Amino acid sequence: MPKLKTHSGTKKRVKLTKSGKLLRRHSAGNHFLQKKRASRKRKLAIVGKIVGKSRKNIKRKLGV
Numbered sequence: 239m240p241k242l243k244t245h246s247g248t249k250k251r252v253k254l255t256k257s258g259k260l261l262r263r264h265s266a267g268n269h270f271l272q273k274k275r276a277s278r279k280r281k282l283a284i285v286g287k288i289v290g291k292s293r294k295n296i297k298r299k300l301g302v
Contacts, residue, residue: 245299260288
């Protein structure tokens, strides 16, 4: 069976940690920041974890 290529869009957006967890950024934190509350902008800056069924699918896209 041939090797699978990694999905280039996924590898740009998701980081795989040493322990195997997947980290991602929140959307909507780059522009139109003037109208967003400060608390909302702080929450958008926190890196989120990917859990559940989507974690398995994304790991497959990364070739892990």
